[in-house]
Amino acid sequence: MTLFENLQSRIFKDARWLQPLSEPPSGKPLCRESDLEFMASFLLEIFRTGHGRNLFIYGKPGTGKTVCIRYLLNEINKHAEETEMPVSAVYVNAGRTRTPYYTMLEIVKGSGFKVPEAGWQMFRLKSAFENVLEEKAIVVAIDEVDAIIYKEREPIIYYLNSQPKTTLILVSNKIEDAAQLPERALSTLQPKLIKLEPYNFEETKKILKDRVEHAFQPKAISNRLLNKVAETASESGDIRTGFSVLLSAGSDAERAEKSKIDSEDIQSAFKGKRMIELLKKLQDIKSRVEKRKRKKRKFKLF
Numbered sequence: 275m276t277l278f279e280n281l282q283s284r285i286f287k288d289a290r291w292l293q294p295l296s297e298p299p300s301g302k303p304l305c306r307e308s309d310l311e312f313m314a315s316f317l318l319e320i321f322r323t324g325h326g327r328n329l330f331i332y333g334k335p336g337t338g339k340t341v342c343i344r345y346l347l348n349e350i351n352k353h354a355e356e357t358e359m360p361v362s363a364v365y366v367n368a369g370r371t372r373t374p375y376y377t378m379l380e381i382v383k384g385s386g387f388k389v390p391e392a393g394w395q396m397f398r399l400k401s402a403f404e405n406v407l408e409e410k411a412i413v414v415a416i417d418e419v420d421a422i423i424y425k426e427r428e429p430i431i432y433y434l435n436s437q438p439k440t441t442l443i444l445v446s447n448k449i450e451d452a453a454q455l456p457e458r459a460l461s462t463l464q465p466k467l468i469k470l471e472p473y474n475f476e477e478t479k480k481i482l483k484d485r486v487e488h489a490f491q492p493k494a495i496s497n498r499l500l501n502k503v504a505e506t507a508s509e510s511g512d513i514r515t516g517f518s519v520l521l522s523a524g525s526d527a528e529r530a531e532k533s534k535i536d537s538e539d540i541q542s543a544f545k546g547k548r549m550i551e552l553l554k555k556l557q558d559i560k561s562r563v564e565k566r567k568r569k570k571r572k573f574k575l576f
C-alpha cells in the first residue's frame with residue numbers, strides 16, 4: 275500500500291455530494307417528475323407563440339425549488355437548441371442580487387448581453403433587454419423573489435411582465451401560502467400557482483440514498499441508520515437536514531478513524547444540528563427585538 279492509499283478516507287468517496295448547494299448526481303432531480311412535467315406543460319406554448327404562462331412556485335426551504343427550476347431552465351435551453359427555436363431561459367437569485375437594479379443587471383447579462391464593467395443605468399439595461407427580445411423569447415426565473423417582490427420602487431417584475439415574449443417564473447422560499455402574495459402580483463401576472471410539498475419518507479430516503487452512494491465509500495453507513503436519518507429529515511420537511519447530518523456524522527466517524535458511521539455519530543450530528551438551529555432562532559429573536567427598539571426610539575424623536 276502506498277502512502278497515499280493509506281491516507282485515503284475510509285468513510286468518504288466525495289463529500290461534495292452532501293453540500294447544501296450541490297446538484298443531483300445525475301443532473302436530474304429525483305421524485306419530482308410529475309411536478310416538472312406539470313410546470314413544463316405551462317411553458318410549452320413558448321416554443322409556438324413565444325409566450326408561456328407565468329408561474330409562481332412556492333414551498334418551504336429544502337423542497338427542491340431551486341434545483342427543479344434550474345433543471346427546467348436547462349431543459350428549455352436544450353430544447354431550444356435542438357429545435358433551433360429562438361427561446362432562451364435566464365436564472366437570477368434575488369436573494370443574492372437584493373435590489374431591482376442588480377436583479378435586472380443579472381437578467382440582461384444572462385440573456386447574452388455584454389454589459390461594461392462600469393455598469394449602466396436602469397434605462398439602458400431595459401433597452402438592452404428589449405433589444406434581446408427582438409431576436410428571441412425569454413423565460414426569466416427569479417429565485418428567492420421575496421427579496422424584491424414587496425419593493426415599491428422600480429417593481430421590476432411588472433416591467434418584465436409588460437414586455438412581449440417574456441415569461442416569468444417566480445420562486446419563493448418565504449411565502450408558504452399563495453394568499454401572502456401581493457394583490458398586484460396576483461392580478462397583474464395571473465401566475466399559475468404551484469406548491470412543492472416537502473418530501474415524504476420514501477422520497478427523502480431515495481434522494482439521500484443516491485447522495486450516500488456518491489459521497490460515501492460502500493458500506494460506510496448501514497441501511498438502518500440511513501432510515502433513521504431519512505425519518506428525521508422528512509419530519510423536518512427540509513432535505514438539507516439529511517445532507518448536513520450525514521456530512522457531520524461522516525466527518526465525526528472519519529476523525530475517530532472508524533471504518534463505518536455508527537449510531538453515536540448520527541446522534542451527535544442530530545444534536546449539533548439542533549443546537550445550531552436553536553442558536554439561529556435566538557439570533558433571529560434578538561435582531562427582531564433590536565429592530566423594534568430602534569423603531570420605538572425613532573418615534574420618540576418626533
Ligand SMILES: Nc1ncnc2c1ncn2[C@@H]1O[C@H](COP(=O)(O)OP(=O)(O)O)[C@@H](O)[C@H]1O
Nearest residue numbers: 294295296298303304335336337338339340341
Ligand atoms: N428532488 C431532488 N433530487 C435530488 N436532490 C435534491 C432534490 N431536491 C432537493 N435536492 C437537493 O437538496 C438541496 C436543497 O434543494 P433546493 O433546490 O436548494 O431547495 P429549495 O430551493 O426548495 O430550498 C440541494 O442540494 C438540491 O440539489
Ligand SMILES: [Mg+2]
Nearest residue numbers: 339340417447
Ligand atoms: Mg432555493
